[in-house]
Amino acid sequence: MTEVGLVLYPWLKAAHVIFVIFWVAGLFMLPRFFVYHHESALGSAEDKAWIERETRLRRIILTPASVIVVVLGITLASVTGAWGQGWLHAKLLFVVGLLGYHHWATSYAKRLARGERKLSNKRLRMLNEVPGVVTAAIVILVIVKPDLF
Numbered sequence: 001m002t003e004v005g006l007v008l009y010p011w012l013k014a015a016h017v018i019f020v021i022f023w024v025a026g027l028f029m030l031p032r033f034f035v036y037h038h039e040s041a042l043g044s045a046e047d048k049a050w051i052e053r054e055t056r057l058r059r060i061i062l063t064p065a066s067v068i069v070v071v072l073g074i075t076l077a078s079v080t081g082a083w084g085q086g087w088l089h090a091k092l093l094f095v096v097g098l099l100g101y102h103h104w105a106t107s108y109a110k111r112l113a114r115g116e117r118k119l120s121n122k123r124l125r126m127l128n129e130v131p132g133v134v135t136a137a138i139v140i141l142v143i144v145k146p147d148l149f
């Protein structure tokens with residue numbers, strides 16, 4: 001690592017982890033909101049309040065945090081020269097999974113805003129488990145750094 005890289009590295013990593021926390025917290029919250037949203041009557045004041053909360057969560061936390069996590073992650077991998085390491089390749093697969101989940105959750109919020117309620121609360125509760133499992137796998141990969149392919 002260069003001298004500049006050595007100075008930047010802990011700050012980049014701290015910022016990366018802070019925005020990971022914001023992003024994952026948002027990914028936990030949004031489907032929880034959907035469960036409560038489903039319980040409101042279509043077109044009611046409560047329905048409108050949930051649409052407002054979901055839109056704010058998407059725009060203020062979820063989308064900016066996901067972009068910052070990816071940008072800082074790419075910067076970290078470049079500073080540390082981790083691109084050739086197997087644990088990072090495995091981690092990137094899970095990151096793509098988390099981005100896919102993010103895309104599903106934000107699309108579902110837009111559908112709810114249009115009055116479409118496709119999923120049962122049971123299915124939503126099951127889907128709510130996905131980010132926790134994926135985040136656990138990512139944290140194990142970055143901390144343990146297993147010697148993979």
Ligand code: HEM
Nearest residue numbers: 017020069070073074076077080082095135138139142143
């Ligand atoms: C394009 C996406 C990403 C890239 C390229 C990336 C890359 C990296 C790199 C290179 C490190 C430094 C590892 C080290 O030097 O020890 C790191 C740290 C970390 N990353 Fe990411 N990351 C990305 C997304 C994520 C996501 C989505 C999460 C969690 C949901 C995450 C969680 C963490 C954590 C917790 C650390 C700190 C590990 C430690 O304490 O050493 N990253 N990341």
